[in-house]
Amino acid sequence: MSNRFKSRYDDDINLFEGRWHLAQYAILAALLLAAPWVLGSYYLGELTAVLVWSLAGLGLMLISGHTGQVSLGHAAFMAIGAFTNLALMQRGWHFIPALLASAVTSGVAGAIIARPILRMSGIYLAIATLALSIILEDVAIMAEPVTGGVAGVFAPPIELFGLAVDRYATPRAFYYICLAVLVLVTLGYLNLLRSGSGRSFLAVRDSEVSARALGVNVTRAKTLAFSLSCAITGLAGALYGHLAQAVNYESFLVLISITLLLQVVIGGLGSVHGAFFGAIVVVLLPQVIAIARDYLDNAAGIKIAAYPGMDTALFALLILLMVIYEPRGLYGVWFKVRTWLQLFPLYRKGMFRRTRTYLKTERQR
Amino acid sequence: MSLLQVKDLSISFGGVKAVDGVSFDVEAGEVFTLVGPNGAGKSTIFNLISRLYEPSAGQIVFNGQDITRLPAHDVAGLGIARTFQNIELFDHSSVLQNLLIGRHCRRNTRWFEELLFLPKVRRSEREHRLLVEEVIDFLDLAPYRDKLIAGLPYGVRKVVEIARALASEPKLILLDEPASGLSVEETQNMAWWIEDMQKDLGLTVLMVEHDMSLVSRVSDRVLAVAEGHPLAMGTAAQVQADPKVIEAYLGSEATS
Numbered sequence: 135m136s137n138r139f140k141s142r143y144d145d146d147i148n149l150f151e152g153r154w155h156l157a158q159y160a161i162l163a164a165l166l167l168a169a170p171w172v173l174g175s176y177y178l179g180e181l182t183a184v185l186v187w188s189l190a191g192l193g194l195m196l197i198s199g200h201t202g203q204v205s206l207g208h209a210a211f212m213a214i215g216a217f218t219n220l221a222l223m224q225r226g227w228h229f230i231p232a233l234l235a236s237a238v239t240s241g242v243a244g245a246i247i248a249r250p251i252l253r254m255s256g257i258y259l260a261i262a263t264l265a266l267s268i269i270l271e272d273v274a275i276m277a278e279p280v281t282g283g284v285a286g287v288f289a290p291p292i293e294l295f296g297l298a299v300d301r302y303a304t305p306r307a308f309y310y311i312c313l314a315v316l317v318l319v320t321l322g323y324l325n326l327l328r329s330g331s332g333r334s335f336l337a338v339r340d341s342e343v344s345a346r347a348l349g350v351n352v353t354r355a356k357t358l359a360f361s362l363s364c365a366i367t368g369l370a371g372a373l374y375g376h377l378a379q380a381v382n383y384e385s386f387l388v389l390i391s392i393t394l395l396l397q398v399v400i401g402g403l404g405s406v407h408g409a410f411f412g413a414i415v416v417v418l419l420p421q422v423i424a425i426a427r428d429y430l431d432n433a434a435g436i437k438i439a440a441y442p443g444m445d446t447a448l449f450a451l452l453i454l455l456m457v458i459y460e461p462r463g464l465y466g467v468w469f470k471v472r473t474w475l476q477l478f479p480l481y482r483k484g485m486f487r488r489t490r491t492y493l494k495t496e497r498q499r
Numbered sequence: 500m501s502l503l504q505v506k507d508l509s510i511s512f513g514g515v516k517a518v519d520g521v522s523f524d525v526e527a528g529e530v531f532t533l534v535g536p537n538g539a540g541k542s543t544i545f546n547l548i549s550r551l552y553e554p555s556a557g558q559i560v561f562n563g564q565d566i567t568r569l570p571a572h573d574v575a576g577l578g579i580a581r582t583f584q585n586i587e588l589f590d591h592s593s594v595l596q597n598l599l600i601g602r603h604c605r606r607n608t609r610w611f612e613e614l615l616f617l618p619k620v621r622r623s624e625r626e627h628r629l630l631v632e633e634v635i636d637f638l639d640l641a642p643y644r645d646k647l648i649a650g651l652p653y654g655v656r657k658v659v660e661i662a663r664a665l666a667s668e669p670k671l672i673l674l675d676e677p678a679s680g681l682s683v684e685e686t687q688n689m690a691w692w693i694e695d696m697q698k699d700l701g702l703t704v705l706m707v708e709h710d711m712s713l714v715s716r717v718s719d720r721v722l723a724v725a726e727g728h729p730l731a732m733g734t735a736a737q738v739q740a741d742p743k744v745i746e747a748y749l750g751s752e753a754t755s
Contacts, residue, residue: 143624143625143628143629144621144625146595146628147621147624147625147628322614322615325613325614325615325616325620326610326613326614328616328624329608329613329616329620329624330602330603330606330608330610330613331610331613332613333592333596333599333600333603334600334603336589336591336592336596336600337589337600337603339589339591340588340589340590340591340592341587341588341589343551343583343587344583344587344588344589345600346551346571346572347549347551347571347574347575347580347581347583347587348575348580348600348601348603348604348663348667349572349573349574349575349576349603349604349667350572350600350603351570351572352572358610362610404591
């Protein structure tokens, strides 16, 4: 597969590199479409959660992975999306316009906040966005008419094409809604990445000074990236509201922001796949730990349950290992495995040796 | 009228006058070189022209338009492209991607059109690609087209940076030390490419360079600067023979 000859410019422009690539994704689509009929309702719920967190991860990936601006405040935009959606639906809005409205409100909120906040970079930006997340926790309690105060809001059932969709009553329909939103957003994301805007994001990430010299309005590119990122995260927040059925300020604590960042780092910063891989880890790891704990309790008689905080510790360990051994995250691992398969038996050990980087002018950031 | 006019340009960082009253005109179609010892303010002049720095006094006129207060991101669209002394490429993208970013200032699609990838976007992507391919042919970069910058040797990166500047269809190209760190052979190639840019593409080249053999081979005119002041202007030979220039490089003769 690695020796595919390109004969037209469209070969580089198209989303799929040839038939085999398309076939792979067709298989994946078929599996995802068939999943509700194979999985039990518990695991279907988990898979739906993976989809929702993938969407949130995509949002953060856009600003942190592809535009290079770290954000520790994305839970705030999930909250804006969720509360907008639920509040509007409680006032009689239909699900779809309310969903679009949550993308718009989070996007606009993002654009307004982006101007002052993106003047900062690195650790200062991380702290500023962290503050944003903390402030929003309080705002969520105070803005009682919209957010229901401390008690929060309950998700009304979704009505779609005359069908009442509820996460528990009709988990399959809800799964398909999440899948549809995720697929549409992913396609839009990929479209951006293969055209001018996406390239300007990458330019800003890798060298702001030469991006400027090449005609990229850096402030505008960052604002657009941040705003789109917030809009996607807002969509994820809205879906999360329906997934959790009830949300209050506690649903979007700073910890969620941090988990999201962990998710994109573990998945692999700067790759669309990474958002998905990260979501799988973030959602399923607690399950794996729980299963392992039960197993150890029953079979081996080791009382792991006596040690609280195992999930967090494992997360921490995982991220440490990732940063040290595989900075490109799970996507990096996957990429190597794929290359090994494609080149078999010609893969060489040194192929992914990190290459030396040359000095950059730090002064002209 | 000259393509680029720099009048009494000055900038100071804190108390240091990095550039102090420098004036020169670059005529359309010539190769104009700035030489001078380290810290003379050559790169600062480049950063002033590409509007990365704000001049404290003076005026920059390009193609009859005053660009002294223009935002940096509008400079490329007017036809001024540049390279950097320490190579500022986008390391995690391929050569092709880098050159396509070079087309950014000629972009004619909006983000929401790109989000939907309308037929218009595909057409414009093809057009950009066609022009980028011309640059790739011009600089013999075809073998590296799909390679990531992070894996390329230093000499190739230098050429890719020039290619990225050319992709923006400039009238004036600013080359900041194009031959620094290159081998003798690569410097030779660089000289050919600079000559080709001037003769085949009809570009105006403004260059900072230390390698005097390259400077005397390609430059039509040379301006020597030291400590932010202009010293001497003329052909490469004239400037090299100027006593003030020799003094700036080697120090004045010991007087006893």
